Amino acid sequence: QQPVQSPQAVILREGEDAVINCSSSKALYSVHWYRQKHGEAPVFLMILLKGGEQKGHEKISASFNEKKQQSSLYLTASQLSYSGTYFCGKVGGAGGTSYGKLTFGQGTILTVHP
Amino acid sequence: EAQVTQNPRYLITVTGKKLTVTCSQNMNHEYMSWYRQDPGLGLRQIYYSMNVEVTDKGDVPEGYKVSRKEKRNFPLILESPSPNQTSLYFCASSLAAPNYGYTFGSGTRLTVV
Numbered sequence: 051q052q053p054v055q056s057p058q059a060v061i062l063r064e065g066e067d068a069v070i071n072c073s074s075s076k077a078l079y080s081v082h083w084y085r086q087k088h089g090e091a092p093v094f095l096m097i098l099l100k101g102g103e104q105k106g107h108e109k110i111s112a113s114f115n116e117k118k119q120q121s122s123l124y125l126t127a128s129q130l131s132y133s134g135t136y137f138c139g140k141v142g143g144a145g146g147t148s149y150g151k152l153t154f155g156q157g158t159i160l161t162v163h164p
Numbered sequence: 165e166a167q168v169t170q171n172p173r174y175l176i177t178v179t180g181k182k183l184t185v186t187c188s189q190n191m192n193h194e195y196m197s198w199y200r201q202d203p204g205l206g207l208r209q210i211y212y213s214m215n216v217e218v219t220d221k222g223d224v225p226e227g228y229k230v231s232r233k234e235k236r237n238f239p240l241i242l243e244s245p246s247p248n249q250t251s252l253y254f255c256a257s258s259l260a261a262p263n264y265g266y267t268f269g270s271g272t273r274l275t276v277v
Contacts, residue, residue, distance in 0.1 A: 052206075079262055080263065084265075084266075090270075091254060091268035091269060091270055092207065092254070092266075092268050093268070094265030095265075097265055137207060141261060149261060150195050150214045150261050151222060152209060152266065153223065154199075154206050154208075154209075156205075156206045157207075
């Protein structure tokens, strides 16, 4: 089942902050975050593996709650280059070949204006 | 340069004419995967492979075939393409998908008329 992202779209001015949420009805093994700019391929941002984990990538960071059912991506002091569609992805559950199954949320469109 | 290479970038074909989209990676990655991307539907996984000769279905496998005879290559085969397979296709590879991110190829835009 697809993870649920919110909001679907965000419009910001440069310097403003945004939070994108990703939730699942079941505990996740790990959660991935990607950004896709228009006309380009998705680009990996970060992965979170442990409940309670927080990870940063320049001014972009993410958290994974203790129950591993929700992750949030934080974009602070946004720049024009942050514009794009952000996807979270969940890895399939325990055992077997399902570790290769990475299911994406529907995406959040982030637009940063000058 | 570490990369995932897909070919062709653009393809227009007719209904029923078999085609293959090639994908190759030079990073010695174990995992490879195919996705299709459609407006409003996001990225949907077609097939994935955890190693040579190990493949499994993703969320939308109908109408597609894959094979993984060599570690570096993971071709996507459409034996009888139909217009509903018109889409943007991405190949991706990962060192180990549960714990590492995927590197995506540049995409193949397929149109079936």
